[in-house]
Structure formats: structure tokens, C-alpha cells
Amino acid sequence: MIRLVKPYIAYEDVKEELKEIFSSGVFTKGKYSQLLPARLAEYTGAAHAFLTTSATTALSMCLKLLEIGTGDEVIVSDFSFPASCNVVEDLGANSVLADVSLETFNMLPSELLTKITPNTKAVIFVDALGNPSGLEKIADICRERKIPLIEDAACAFGSNIGKRKVGSIADLTCFSMHPRKLLTTGEGGAITTNNEVYASKLKVKLNHGADETGDFITFGYNYRMPEIACAMACRQLESIDEVVIERREQYETYTKHLEPLGFTPQRETGEAYTNRQSVVFSIPAELDRDALIEALRNRQIETTLGTYSLSATSYYRQKYRAIQPNALWLQQHTITLPCYRGLALDEVCSAVDEAIISL
Numbered sequence: 070m071i072r073l074v075k076p077y078i079a080y081e082d083v084k085e086e087l088k089e090i091f092s093s094g095v096f097t098k099g100k101y102s103q104l105l106p107a108r109l110a111e112y113t114g115a116a117h118a119f120l121t122t123s124a125t126t127a128l129s130m131c132l133k134l135l136e137i138g139t140g141d142e143v144i145v146s147d148f149s150f151p152a153s154c155n156v157v158e159d160l161g162a163n164s165v166l167a168d169v170s171l172e173t174f175n176m177l178p179s180e181l182l183t184k185i186t187p188n189t190k191a192v193i194f195v196d197a198l199g200n201p202s203g204l205e206k207i208a209d210i211c212r213e214r215k216i217p218l219i220e221d222a223a224c225a226f227g228s229n230i231g232k233r234k235v236g237s238i239a240d241l242t243c244f245s246m247h248p249r250k251l252l253t254t255g256e257g258g259a260i261t262t263n264n265e266v267y268a269s270k271l272k273v274k275l276n277h278g279a280d281e282t283g284d285f286i287t288f289g290y291n292y293r294m295p296e297i298a299c300a301m302a303c304r305q306l307e308s309i310d311e312v313v314i315e316r317r318e319q320y321e322t323y324t325k326h327l328e329p330l331g332f333t334p335q336r337e338t339g340e341a342y343t344n345r346q347s348v349v350f351s352i353p354a355e356l357d358r359d360a361l362i363e364a365l366r367n368r369q370i371e372t373t374l375g376t377y378s379l380s381a382t383s384y385y386r387q388k389y390r391a392i393q394p395n396a397l398w399l400q401q402h403t404i405t406l407p408c409y410r411g412l413a414l415d416e417v418c419s420a421v422d423e424a425i426i427s428l
């Protein structure tokens with residue numbers, strides 16, 4: 070079976086760090102727990118970086134930091150993984166799902182403008198599948214309206230807009246280190262920010278509410294990453310740009326093969342540069358996407374849908390009754406193809422050719 074993803078890290082890459090951690094007996098709050106946030110800040114160009122246990126806890130922490138709760142509204146991109154708005158619901162606030170572009174798969178500025186109300190307390194812009202296209206326009210609107218902008222960059226580590234890396238653009242940016250991501254520690258996450266007020270609050274909130282003197286000045290949380298995970302991430306940061314280049318080259322090769330067959334790539338606009346975290350294409354209108362996935366599975370190729378229209382999932386559909394048409398179309402007409410180092414890409418392309426003929 071050709072799998073969808075394989076991690077870019079092997080045991081050999083971190084065996085020295087593992088030896089060091091096991092012999093020191095320091096499994097949390099050690100050298101790598103300090104090094105990793107510093108390196109994430111350096112890489113992204115953000116003034117501050119903090120670690121969390123996942124992108125979900127990172128997003129949740131940001132909303133808590135903004136004191137979002139009952140009756141508040143948070144506008145969220147509709148084409149994403151449900152975690153992007155589950156965190157809003159968890160705090161008793163309402164998710165206002167905004168439709169996305171059929172080209173970039175990201176929140177449309179026109180949609181954002183129609184959904185802002187006096188109750189809007191934050192916007193969560195999702196870099197769909199790693200693509201930050203359109204973020205600047207959304208950031209301009211949020212700045213003008215004085216609405217905090219959280220970027221759900223769970224998939225976008227290593228992406229950038231011109232010279233600015235994802236992580237240094239929005240008010241708060243959240244990353245994931247889940248195994249489908251380019252930087253993976255099994256589970257893990259991070260928040261970056263240039264905002265000094267947010268940073269000083271995060272420092273305390275992520276330390277059980279304790280300030281630098283150890284005084285518990287408020288309530289807080291433990292979302293720490295273990296030392297081993299931090300060491301894994303530090304090692305991968307050294308070659309993350311090469312990984313992004315490789316994935317972009319593989320996406321290019323897929324595009325050359327698939328565009329003539331009627332598939333459409335996820336577009337980058339302006340100076341956006343996506344890490345191609347997920348290799349996703351819109352399929353030709355006449356094809357049945359689920360039948361295509363099944364035909365490829367029969368040929369030993371693992372694929373899956375692009376991602377979800379959150380407003381069309383059972384919970385959000387029943388609660389808000391406001392399905393977003395573009396996101397729904399993308400949920401039904403996109404496919405994620407395998408992408409990893411050493412992939413026999415020509416085998417996948419031939420299997421797609423055969424699968425299409427068989428349908």
C-alpha cells in the first residue's frame with residue numbers, strides 16, 4: 070500500500086538526544102523545552118513562541134487569553150478540521166462559519182465583512198492545508214475593525230507570504246505537530262505572537278498561573294510538551310525548508326500530470342508560498358470523488374478527502390443551519406494524494422489514470 074504520509078524523522082536523527090534525555094532523567098522543562106520556543110521564534114520571525122500539547126490546545130488557549138465566552142461570536146473559516154471551531158463551542162461562544170475561495174480554499178474577505186457584528190470577538194483564519202493565501206487582506210480588515218486575528222496555522226509551518234513567515238503575521242498563530250504535519254513530535258503544538266501583552270499573559274497562563282517569582286497570580290494550565298518531543302522538533306527544524314521545497318516539487322509534478330486530466334491545483338495568490346502540507350486537488354466535475362478514492366484504494370494507493378466543510382458536519386449543521394456552499398463543494402470535490410520523501414509518484418499518477426478509466 071502506498072500510504073498518504075510518512076514522517077520526515079527517523080530514530081537515527083534523534084538517538085543522541087534520546088540518550089541524553091534518558092541519562093539525565095529530565096523528561097520535562099529541560100534544555101529542549103527551552104530551546105524549542107527560542108528556535109520557533111527565530112524561524113518564524115515572531116517575537117515570542119510558546120509550546121502547547123496540540124494545535125487544539127493552542128487555539129483554545131488563545132481564545133481563553135482573549136476572554137471569549139458565552140454570547141461572543143468568533144468568525145472561523147469553513148473549510149478546515151473541526152478543531153478550528155470546536156474550541157469556540159467549548160467556551161460557550163458561537164462559531165460563525167465564513168465561506169472560502171474555491172481557488173485558495175481560504176476565508177473570503179467579502180464573507181468576513183458580511184459576518185462581522187458587534188458581538189464578534191475574534192477571527193480564526195485557517196491556512197487551509199498549509200496555504201496562507203489571502204491572510205493579509207483578512208489581517209487588514211481585522212486591524213481596521215480592531216478584532217483580534219488568530220491564524221490556525223496547524224498545517225502551515227514553513228509557509229510564508231513574501232519575506233514574512235507564517236507565525237509572524239497574525240496577532241496570534243497556532244501550529245500543530247501531529248504526525249500528518251511537516252514538523253512532527255507525535256502530538257504537540259505552539260503559539261507565536263509579536264504582541265507583548267499577549268506574550269506576558271501566555272507566559273503566566275501556560276505555567277499554571279504562576280509569575281516569574283512563582284506566585285500563583287491567576288489560574289492557569291499545563292499544556293507542556295515533553296522533553297523528547299521538544300528534542301524531535303529541534304532536530305527537524307534544521308531541515309524544514311528542504312522538506313518544504315521537496316513537497317512543492319512533488320506538488321508540481323502532480324500538477325503537470327493531473328491538470329491536463331481536468332484536476333485543479335489549490336492556488337497561491339500574491340506572494341503566498343505554501344508548504345504543501347497536504348497535496349490536494351479539485352477533481353474534474355464529472356468524477357465521483359468517493360468512487361475515485363475507492364478505485365485508488367483497490368490499486369493500493371491511500372488517499373482521502375481534502376478536508377471538511379465545518380458548517381455541513383452534523384453538529385454545526387444542526388446548531389447553525391447555515392451551510393457554506395463553496396466549502397461544501399470543496400469537501401465533496403477535493404482529494405488528498407500521497408506525498409513523502411521517496412514516494413513512487415509515477416506509480417500514483419499511473420494508478421490515477423487507470424482509476425479514471427475504470428470509473
Ligand SMILES: Cc1ncc(COP(=O)(O)O)c(C=O)c1O
Pocket residue numbers: 122123124125126149150152153195221223224244245246247257258
Ligand atoms: C486546520 C487544523 N486546525 C487544527 C487542527 C488540530 O490539530 P491538533 O491535532 O494538533 O490538535 C488540525 C488537525 O489536523 C487542522 O488541520
